[in-house]
Amino acid sequence: MLGEDLASAGLGITLDDVAPGRSRLRMAVRDDMVNGHAIVHGGLVFTLADSAFAVACNSHGVVTVAAGADITFTAPARLGDVLVAEAVETDTFGRSGVTDVRVTRESDGVVIAVFRGRSRSLSRPIPGVAQGLPEED
Amino acid sequence: MLGEDLASAGLGITLDDVAPGRSRLRMAVRDDMVNGHAIVHGGLVFTLADSAFAVACNSHGVVTVAAGADITFTAPARLGDVLVAEAVETDTFGRSGVTDVRVTRESDGVVIAVFRGRSRSLSRPIPGVAQGLPEED
Amino acid sequence: MLGEDLASAGLGITLDDVAPGRSRLRMAVRDDMVNGHAIVHGGLVFTLADSAFAVACNSHGVVTVAAGADITFTAPARLGDVLVAEAVETDTFGRSGVTDVRVTRESDGVVIAVFRGRSRSLSRPIPGVAQGLPEED
């Protein structure tokens, strides 16, 4: 799935790990991702977290889309930092779900952002992924 | 400010308008911003909104940073769409502020996302911008 | 609808006005709503806003429930304050909706909280209210 996502690919986002309801992705902060003070654009931290969210909640084999998300920025990330996003789908109820993502700096483990994504699953299976369709709600 | 932001520049985000507490930015959805279904990555919609948020809340001449934000995705945007983000800082209290951003598709006015940013202003003026420092809180 | 809501009634929440997608409710801060510093519990400010949200998004005659909400507290409210919550449903898309609520202190108009509710409408009409059922999504 991430392979078809040109936006993630263009940002150099790569997949470390995926399991049912979980994922870990990473992104290195490049010079085209920062402002004049060498601090990364918060939107790209969000994009990394959002990609991890999408991988985690699509891991069940059913097409699942982002309904929304909240992010809190806890520390600035800078040019050269490698950021790691760990996603855990904590709750599903009907076709809805909640996935928490933490973005940390790999070198020292400092938390850069905490993200909570809200998802909705659709009725369509993802080709080639083992599936468990939710019940109607 | 947007001129020094290489991330926004790399996404082709441009400034239409800025006024105290307000801004309007735009971004055309390119083929490197979409997934395999030609739908734009939600992270880039967030990035556009976040850029509009930053321009609006830094318009007072005081360095102001994003503390966090919430986004709700209301409709998918597709390859070729031109997205317009309108930001309005609705509330300031102490050093904190709330800025609402709506992202619409220019061709038909359909709302793509609604975003609410939470800001904190710092004590430093932005060089070259008329300023009003907030009181301590 | 508010009349059947014993929780709102118990807090003395009353309806000022309702129109399609809008409502205005009020609540006076009593001595059983505050902490030891005479400041109102944030949960009760949320409850007032949530009631206004419910009235606004059920005004179309279709049973609509709260999926979630975000609140930002902008100023403390105190014993004796009369709080007014104004709700406006700004966006609907499929069965989902977004409603913004502002809570202000009536005496001076100071904003106490800004609230954004996320709703889902169900397939059931509300007896006795003119209706417009949403399409499936």
Place this chain on the structure above:
Amino acid sequence: MLGEDLASAGLGITLDDVAPGRSRLRMAVRDDMVNGHAIVHGGLVFTLADSAFAVACNSHGVVTVAAGADITFTAPARLGDVLVAEAVETDTFGRSGVTDVRVTRESDGVVIAVFRGRSRSLSRPIPGVAQGLPEED
């Protein structure tokens, strides 16, 4: 602290446990907390979670206030349910903090709501509580 909070007391909210950065509170759903369908008002679920949030982030002996919060409702709670709120302060940075609260139904462990609170600590110690003042930010 909860003892001075008349709003929590009036709702019958009680403290099960408190530790640094953590708390567990409970509330039984009474007939004055529900609507005409015997479902508890979401505002009161929020109030329980908000009380747990306050206890957890004030456990360090420094006055800490709620800046805002987000809640997602995952299942309805009904008359007679006993609700348990478990709060964990997951992140602090400067004077800010993030606290996650899960509200479950005691009888079967079903999750009723997930809540994320955003806090700001002030410079004042809480009398009689061991303290660790945050650094300026």
